[in-house]
Amino acid sequence: MNLNTAFVTGATGLLGNNLVRALLGRGVAVKALVRSREKGQQQFAGLAGVELVVGDMENVPAFAPALRGCDVVFHTAAFFRDNYKGGSHWETLRRINVDGTAALIGQAYAAGVRRFVQTSSIAVLNGAPGAVIDETNDRDLAEADDYYRSKILADRAVQAFLEATPDMHATFVLPGWMWGPGDIGPTSAGQVALDTVLAKLPGLVPGSFSVVDARDVALAQIAAAQRGRRGERYLAAGRHMTMRELIPLIGRIAGVPTPARALPLPLLYALAGIQEIYARLSGKPVLLSLATVRLMVSEADRTRFSHAKSERELGLGFRPVEETVRDVIAWYRGHGWLPAGRGALTR
Template sequence: MSQNTAFVTGATGLLGSNLVRLLIERGYGVVALVRSLEKARRQFPDLSGIRLVVGDLDNVAAFAPTMQGCVVVFHTAAFFRDNYKGGRHWQTLQRINIDGTAALIEQAYQAGIRRFVQTSSIAVLNGEPGAIIDETDERDPAGADDYYRSKILADQAVRAFCASHSAMNATFVLPGWMWGPGDRGPTSSGQLLLDTVRGKLPGLVPGSFSLVDARDVASALLAAAERGRSGERYLAAGRHMTMAELIPLIGQIADVPTPRRKLPVALLYLIAGIQELIAGLSDKPALLSFATVRLMLKEAGRSHFNPLKSQRELGLVFRPLELTLRDTLAWYRAHEWLSESAGARP
């Protein structure tokens, strides 16, 4: 291993894969935790300096020995099926997001690692519609949906461990809705872009969001590891935007027509039911799940986040969203997800 070797969970995901590439570029060695070697080899076909480890947060002890010799853990893995394919999954959310995180930081400490970067979420924060939200605006877990609550409790597990192990330096990075190249899942953002370009959107949905490039979040994670203050949160939420603004922008960049009519709430719930049924029978995410519809309505206007702390302490800079969308679209076209002959994922 190199002198500076990082352990990365969720390494084949949108954020994890961009973080791995950034770490290699900055001279780190990488031990990458993956669930599928096949997917990892597709994601990193030509990347040197990376060691692939197959494992799952369901059983941290099984891969724990591979953390030996690493100097930092970047925890980007999470379970978010309730907003991805619909349904209720609290037991799995607790087992993976909360218990898995607690086990991971414990095993990292046992392996001699003293720096841990937790990928949190804007889900742990809350504010009034239209208010500018910063890292101090706590969300009450009692009023959060299952995924949001799991992220709050996962962060609490990290804090509880550090409270009894003062030598562990842990920082928290809070991303918004991530977009960017390398989204092989695809996640909800990639699926939305694909469906928009393919003309599959029936109309515009309500709500506002905070969009950020996964590459910028990766930069925030690395900066948090190198110069973040232990116990501190750092927002990497990106740009506030409504769906009525986002969809036409995607259409403009992709040079495709996009819908203009806004869908009524009752129709959104009907579409969510159909989408969850389709998602349950396929490997594609639901464009709309019941959880997503509920969140869009509840969180409307609560997506203005203050990046000043991250800019000041981490030097975080957000690239223009238009560039992110162009790069994401170019990646899908280059990898033939938008081939004229098919129009479906390869």
């Protein structure tokens, strides 16, 4: 299909901003949904071809007129980070991730859009520790935490719309733990990078992760819009890694020492509880919460994913994690988040 104009939700986020840039690089005009015009202008300063649309996924009808004239909607927006600061966030997760997604695809269709790319997650999949997981390995809704449950239900809302609307085309892209430049949130990945370089990590945490470059996920999204089969899911999860592998890698690239000892679980839970209290009082992002620790423990070694389908049908590939980390550190240094003189980037 020809892409002339795309609508991107969550446009200032890590995935969203890299997707916007990838689309612009292909000559596609972008309508970028942003909650804050100021943040949108900060993220896309100097970029031609971006129209900022101020709106919120809790009120889709308010920005729905901007969907007219678009060839495709890329839905990358989601409520996520605050869910891991402690407390119950299910109602907000449901309103934004589930109800908002259902409203968005409905309003897109009403506006004449016939192609939709849903940013799903590896959270909707599950498997035994050590097993290779593919798109067929569904997670049991009863075993999901609140965020994972919201992503499963959001995907089901899109599938239900497809079943009821034969002329609508939608595909699903399932990213892993995304890293990349332009992470102004910062996301948990950006926070790990910053805390590692600034020597704020007290030790290594357990668990494993599937690390992927947000720029590669953006390319997967575009390929899914153009070549993906209707109703199909495509993994873009990246590389299986443990924190014991990732943190020293960040240190080598940034030229800083990193902790070598693993934090025992009781201490980890205690630190998470303290950080939760700090997050609630300060409103600032933290690296650990009780929910995060529980998730790391339960998901340990369940992050080995097969990309055979995505490689075969979308031509998906992944750049080396070393390149991704190097670009993340360089971006934070170049934008004043990290001291330029601390360590040296290795080549």
